[in-house]
Amino acid sequence: MLQIQSQSPEQTQAIGKAMGEVLQPGDFINLNGTLGAGKTLLVKGIAAGHGVDAEDVTSPTFALINEYHGRSPLYHFDLYRLDRPEELEDIGYEEYFFGSGICLVEWGDQFDEYLPDDRLDVTLEQTGAAARKITIVGRGTRGTELEATLREALACTYSE
Numbered sequence: 001m002l003q004i005q006s007q008s009p010e011q012t013q014a015i016g017k018a019m020g021e022v023l024q025p026g027d028f029i030n031l032n033g034t035l036g037a038g039k040t041l042l043v044k045g046i047a048a049g050h051g052v053d054a055e056d057v058t059s060p061t062f063a064l065i066n067e068y069h070g071r072s073p074l075y076h077f078d079l080y081r082l083d084r085p086e087e088l089e090d091i092g093y094e095e096y097f098f099g100s101g102i103c104l105v106e107w108g109d110q111f112d113e114y115l116p117d118d119r120l121d122v123t124l125e126q127t128g129a130a131a132r133k134i135t136i137v138g139r140g141t142r143g144t145e146l147e148a149t150l151r152e153a154l155a156c157t158y159s160e
């Protein structure tokens with residue numbers, strides 16, 4: 001488990017950018033935390049770190065999924081408004097979740113039985129007006145490796 005304190009929206013985006021720089025095709029990130037915790041902002045940073053213009057990144061709350069083209073394809077989901085798992089099946093989630101693009105899934109815990117075992121779980125908690133605690137847990141072989149890579153990458157800039 002890796003914990004990072006962010007003191008501002010800019011810092012959260014910078015943390016995301018460092019993450020986006022090390023992501024590889026097939027990686028899956030499950031993002032959770034209350035509304036306004038900073039999931040979408042972190043995704044903006046991740047996408048930017050992966051070569052996407054951050055301005056192209058918007059919340060897919062109504063669209064369910066946004067697609068961006070960086071060094072590899074990125075699929076940005078928001079499952080907040082999804083009521084039934086059948087809706088996931090309707091959009092052919094397996095092609096995305098188990099494909100060769102990168103998935104960034106807000107509110108993934110709502111449908112955790114559908115998520116790949118190999119992934120990064122990221123939780124954002126509001127600890128102050130502009131303060132957030134970001135907890136990163138890698139699962140499976142690639143998730144564990146990614147967590148270790150991030151520990152190195154983020155240690156240079158941020159300490160606990």
Ligand SMILES: Nc1ncnc2c1ncn2[C@@H]1O[C@H](COP(=O)(O)OP(=O)(O)O)[C@@H](O)[C@H]1O
Pocket residue numbers: 006007008009010011012033034035036037038039040041042059106129130131132
């Ligand atoms: N340290 C911080 N990290 C992320 N967002 C922050 C931070 N401090 C304040 N904010 C604000 O919180 C909001 C986060 O919004 P958003 O990323 O859309 O959240 P979510 O997707 O989790 O609902 C933004 O308005 C942002 O400016």
Ligand SMILES: [Mg+2]
Pocket residue numbers: 039040059078106
């Ligand atoms: Mg959001």
